[in-house]
Amino acid sequence: MATKRVLTGMRTTGPLHLGHYVGALKLWKQVQDSGEYECFFLLADVQALTTHADNPALIEQSVSDVMLDWLAVGLDPFRPNVHFVLQSALPERFELSAYLMMIARFAEVSRNPTLKEELRGRKKGDMSVGFMAYPVDQVADITIFSPCPAHPGDQLLVPVGEDQIPHLEYSADLARRFNKMYGRGKNILLECQPMVGEVGRLVGTDGNSKMSKSLGNTIDLADPQEVVTKKIMKMVTDPARRYKSDPGHPEVCPVFAYHKAFNGPSLAERMKLCRGAGITCVECKCQLAQRLNEELEPIRQRYLWAQEQDLVEILNRGNVRACQIAGQVLSAVKQAMHLDYPSLIKE
Numbered sequence: 109m110a111t112k113r114v115l116t117g118m119r120t121t122g123p124l125h126l127g128h129y130v131g132a133l134k135l136w137k138q139v140q141d142s143g144e145y146e147c148f149f150l151l152a153d154v155q156a157l158t159t160h161a162d163n164p165a166l167i168e169q170s171v172s173d174v175m176l177d178w179l180a181v182g183l184d185p186f187r188p189n190v191h192f193v194l195q196s197a198l199p200e201r202f203e204l205s206a207y208l209m210m211i212a213r214f215a216e217v218s219r220n221p222t223l224k225e226e227l228r229g230r231k232k233g234d235m236s237v238g239f240m241a242y243p244v245d246q247v248a249d250i251t252i253f254s255p256c257p258a259h260p261g262d263q264l265l266v267p268v269g270e271d272q273i274p275h276l277e278y279s280a281d282l283a284r285r286f287n288k289m290y291g292r293g294k295n296i297l298l299e300c301q302p303m304v305g306e307v308g309r310l311v312g313t314d315g316n317s318k319m320s321k322s323l324g325n326t327i328d329l330a331d332p333q334e335v336v337t338k339k340i341m342k343m344v345t346d347p348a349r350r351y352k353s354d355p356g357h358p359e360v361c362p363v364f365a366y367h368k369a370f371n372g373p374s375l376a377e378r379m380k381l382c383r384g385a386g387i388t389c390v391e392c393k394c395q396l397a398q399r400l401n402e403e404l405e406p407i408r409q410r411y412l413w414a415q416e417q418d419l420v421e422i423l424n425r426g427n428v429r430a431c432q433i434a435g436q437v438l439s440a441v442k443q444a445m446h447l448d449y450p451s452l453i454k455e
């Protein structure tokens with residue numbers, strides 16, 4: 109029977125926001141609930157170091173904060189098919205990463221559009237070597253979960269936001285290269301398949317194309333009701349609509365983008381009202397704040413339950429299963445690369 113796995117993750121650099129929720133977590137929950145996949149959700153504390161090496165306390169705190177957010181949105185590591193995995197506690201992954209670095213080319217990593225976007229406004233020379241190499245390291249995160257030995261129909265599905273697509277294409281390319289170089293006709297590392305939801309990228313409250321912690325334009329899952337409302341009411345709408353009698357242009361309005369992401373059923377009517385100046389921007393924002401608070405309320409409630417769970421025990425269980433799989437993949441990788449030196453080990 110085909111093995112179907114899901115691998116995906118988040119950096120532990122702070123609280124999660126609505127971008128994470130619509131771009132990733134909703135999809136994760138969908139694949140988890142389908143029951144079709146064994147799911148590995150990775151707490152990427154090592155990747156967090158690529159930009160936050162000077163703040164290990166924040167990363168440590170964020171491991172539990174992110175877990176609480178995951179539990180609050182309904183990820184369920186108490187099911188047998190769901191595992192929360194701590195990246196730094198998976199030594200096999202580091203070893204695979206080191207081998208992949210040898211077949212990855214510097215030029216292809218430098219061309220990666222997501223890396224380029226993240227570098228915008230920063231000096232390349234100031235970035236850590238780990239940051240510049242993280243697209244390769246992330247290939248190890250994914251391929252260490254390859255079914256081993258692989259069978260036709262096996263799947264390694266990666267549900268993510270749209271910004272991750274170049275990384276996933278690269279992961280498939282590098283797996284293919286590895287198999288071609290060392291596989292002798294076998295697929296040792298599986299090519300992953302991306303999965304992106306309806307909202308691949310949520311705009312920030314400042315209208316920037318990506319809601320992101322580092323841009324300070326987030327609505328966090330843990331924000332209380334009044335904070336959510338305040339953040340929405342401060343949002344800038346269509347700049348061309350100076351008076352409420354002016355017709356609006358929903359296609360350029362970030363508030364409308366949120367209605368699109370969270371308030372689907374009323375969309376066509378809202379667009380008509382906005383274009384005909386039949387609704388004010390303040391009314392539109394009040395309705396959005398109310399809708400978002402409705403969406404977040406059950407998450408806030410579950411958060412209270414999450415705080416009572418034994419997070420260490422959840423991680424230990426997840427890592428035991430992850431290490432089992434990773435050990436098999438690493439053995440196959442080392443054997444294929446002539447790195448198992450059987451004669452030396454025998455002596």
Ligand code: ATP
Nearest residue numbers: 118119127128131132268269308309310319320321
């Ligand atoms: P931030 O930029 O806020 O620090 P991040 O991009 O570092 O967040 P990651 O851990 O890299 O967070 O991403 C985790 C997942 O969340 C990825 O699948 C990513 O695509 C998704 N994601 C993050 N922000 C958004 C967004 N604004 N819209 C859609 N998906 C998003």
Ligand code: MG
Nearest residue numbers: 119226271272
């Ligand atoms: Mg990121």
